[in-house]
Amino acid sequence: MNYYDTDLTTLHEKLVNKKLTAEQLTRDTLAKIKADNEAINAYITIDENAAIETAKAIDAKGINPDNLWAGIPIAVKDNIVTKGLRTTAASKILENFNPIYDATVIEKLRANDVIVIGKTNLDEFAMGGSTETSYFKTTRNPWNLSKVPGGSSGGSAATVSAGGVLAALGTDTGGSIRQPASFTGVVGVKPTYGRVSRWGIIAFGSSLDQVGPFTRTVKDNAALLNLIAGHDEHDMTSSDKEVPDFTAGLDGSVKGMRIALPKEYLGEGVDENVKKAVLDAANTFKELGATVDEVSLPHSKYGIAAYYIISSSEASSNLQRFDGIRYGFRAKDVKNLEDVYVRSRSEGFGDEVKRRIMLGTYSLSAGFYDAYFRKAAEVRTLMINDFKKVFEDHDFIIGPTAPTPAFGIGEDSNDPKKMYMNDVLTVPVNMAGLPGMSLPAGFSNGLPVGLQIIAKPFDEQTLYKAGYAFEQATDFHSKTPEIGGDK
Amino acid sequence: MANEEKIDKAQVEHVASLAKLEFNDADLGKFTTQLADIMGLFNTLSEVDTTGVEPTFSVTDQFNTMREDMAVNSHEKDALIKNAPDTQDGYIRVPAIIDESEGAN
Numbered sequence: 001m002n003y004y005d006t007d008l009t010t011l012h013e014k015l016v017n018k019k020l021t022a023e024q025l026t027r028d029t030l031a032k033i034k035a036d037n038e039a040i041n042a043y044i045t046i047d048e049n050a051a052i053e054t055a056k057a058i059d060a061k062g063i064n065p066d067n068l069w070a071g072i073p074i075a076v077k078d079n080i081v082t083k084g085l086r087t088t089a090a091s092k093i094l095e096n097f098n099p100i101y102d103a104t105v106i107e108k109l110r111a112n113d114v115i116v117i118g119k120t121n122l123d124e125f126a127m128g129g130s131t132e133t134s135y136f137k138t139t140r141n142p143w144n145l146s147k148v149p150g151g152s153s154g155g156s157a158a159t160v161s162a163g164g165v166l167a168a169l170g171t172d173t174g175g176s177i178r179q180p181a182s183f184t185g186v187v188g189v190k191p192t193y194g195r196v197s198r199w200g201i202i203a204f205g206s207s208l209d210q211v212g213p214f215t216r217t218v219k220d221n222a223a224l225l226n227l228i229a230g231h232d233e234h235d236m237t238s239s240d241k242e243v244p245d246f247t248a249g250l251d252g253s254v255k256g257m258r259i260a261l262p263k264e265y266l267g268e269g270v271d272e273n274v275k276k277a278v279l280d281a282a283n284t285f286k287e288l289g290a291t292v293d294e295v296s297l298p299h300s301k302y303g304i305a306a307y308y309i310i311s312s313s314e315a316s317s318n319l320q321r322f323d324g325i326r327y328g329f330r331a332k333d334v335k336n337l338e339d340v341y342v343r344s345r346s347e348g349f350g351d352e353v354k355r356r357i358m359l360g361t362y363s364l365s366a367g368f369y370d371a372y373f374r375k376a377a378e379v380r381t382l383m384i385n386d387f388k389k390v391f392e393d394h395d396f397i398i399g400p401t402a403p404t405p406a407f408g409i410g411e412d413s414n415d416p417k418k419m420y421m422n423d424v425l426t427v428p429v430n431m432a433g434l435p436g437m438s439l440p441a442g443f444s445n446g447l448p449v450g451l452q453i454i455a456k457p458f459d460e461q462t463l464y465k466a467g468y469a470f471e472q473a474t475d476f477h478s479k480t481p482e483i484g485g486d487k
Numbered sequence: 488m489a490n491e492e493k494i495d496k497a498q499v500e501h502v503a504s505l506a507k508l509e510f511n512d513a514d515l516g517k518f519t520t521q522l523a524d525i526m527g528l529f530n531t532l533s534e535v536d537t538t539g540v541e542p543t544f545s546v547t548d549q550f551n552t553m554r555e556d557m558a559v560n561s562h563e564k565d566a567l568i569k570n571a572p573d574t575q576d577g578y579i580r581v582p583a584i585i586d587e588s589e590g591a592n
Binding site for chain 1: 494498499502503505506507508509510514518521522524525526528529531532533534535537540541542543544545546547548549551552554562566567569570571572573579581582583584585
């Protein structure tokens with residue numbers, strides 16, 4: 001089986017009417033993802049036994065007809081801690097780490113009888129845009145196995161794209177949900193900073209990190225955000241604002257809505273086919289009765305520099321905890337305590353993580369703090385002000401998610417600066433804490449192209465409304481990969 | 488200006504020591520080249536006039552929240568210590584802080 005010909009509501013009805021048991025669905029899902037894992041390598045850990053046991057228990061209890069997600073297996077990025085289920089952040093330093101608690105988002109899944117089927121591959125500590133910096137494996141793009149799935153949530157995106165699961169969770173610090181969604185032709189949403197609890201997320205950039213859903217349809221995506229959103233006493237940055245029903249108001253209409261298209265988002269370095277997809281999308285929205293204005297976000301071009309200073313600085317601080325003492329990898333044959341720290345970190349972290357720690361440590365160090373960290377935080381304010389100005393008279397912003405479709409495995413992995421530049425269209429959203437979506441909007445040489453939609457803080461409802469209208473008016477989301485390609 | 492300096496190997500070694508990392512000679516050369524390239528990108532921020540602009544360190548509008556001062560049972564020691572790489576009698580074991588091989592004379 002695969003999940004191409006179904007959706008959440010259809011599966012839910014089958015489960016409620018006992019045409020399908022959670023156990024059978026789980027076994028079918030396991031068979032599919034295990035078969036795909038050789039070619040696609042989306043999973044670090046597949047939790048076969050626990051998933052089947054959980055499914056049996058849910059069947060025995062009975063499927064709650066009011067809970068759409070009861071008995072549905074989903075995949076979780078391996079930087080979200082799961083009690084008793086190895087969680088690695090795709091790093092050697094956490095190769096044997098078994099969390100003793102569940103992240104808040106996992107608690108919410110379990111409380112709603114969702115089955116965690118496995119932990120997906122990512123760039124080490126979510127640092128990267130291709131899933132190539134994983135210590136364990138290289139995940140391949142289902143549309144073309146010689147291409148990356150994007151990153152850092154590449155495993156979650158790839159398994160949804162391959163029809164292995166209905167939905168997956170990822171995290172997005174600078175585009176790590178939206179860019180892989182774009183590269184694999186699925187729907188990915190980074191909620192507003194504060195919408196979803198970060199408790200139990202292995203921290204990378206704490207002022208930027210958010211958890212969000214991957215799905216094949218906009219409506220299923222909204223339904224999964226319904227499940228994971230809300231205030232959490234364990235995360236003081238999680239918002240106590242009321243969580244609306246994100247599936248309400250999906251009526252296919254954007255009539256009268258005012259859309260902004262920033263000219264900087266179609267500038268140098270953006271692939272011609274990507275530009276065309278975005279301009280076609282603008283026309284689709286116009287045909288649906290919206291207006292589209294060209295606007296300017298003048299500080300966009302400084303986004304990459306400011307983002308990499310801030311995210312690396314926060315990472316260098318967050319990753320101090322990995323010292324080989326309380327948990328994780330400890331180097332062998334050490335002479336003294338200092339040696340434990342230095343050798344465990346130097347042997348336990350991969351090159352990309354070391355680069356970020358070095359960039360962050362440098363940016364925060366005496367004599368450089370004002371020129372780098374503080375300066376970047378000031379530029380961040382200007383970027384936020386750019387968005388505020390556009391949102392004064394627009395409901396949402398559209399643009400490409402990434403400048404190009406998926407690139408080849410190994411193509412950019414030796415040029416970190418080039419790799420960083422790929423994030424130019426996604427990092428501004430994290431810097432401003434805004435909600436953003438990527439959804440299928442076209443193809444370039446057989447590879448999916450994503451449209452990015454950006455809304456005001458805590459206005460995910462507009463994201464979903466606009467995304468749903470676009471999805472109903474187009475058929476890009478119904479295209480599925482023939483797993484293969486020129487490997 | 489500090490931000491016009493080009494990062495060199497000595498600086499990279501200094502930063503590595505602050506970050507509790509070490510590099511062999513080949514990696515030191517590679518990291519110095521890559522970090523200099525990326526710092527060049529970072530230096531473009533000096534073009535932006537931020538006079539009078541307040542920095543943004545967090546975008547949350549939540550204030551710090553306090554919980555009631557009540558003792559709760561959270562993580563148990565036995566469970567916590569299972570992830571430690573080296574333990575003895577319920578404690579985490581680490582090597583001596585002072586290098587014993589050097590202090591032998």
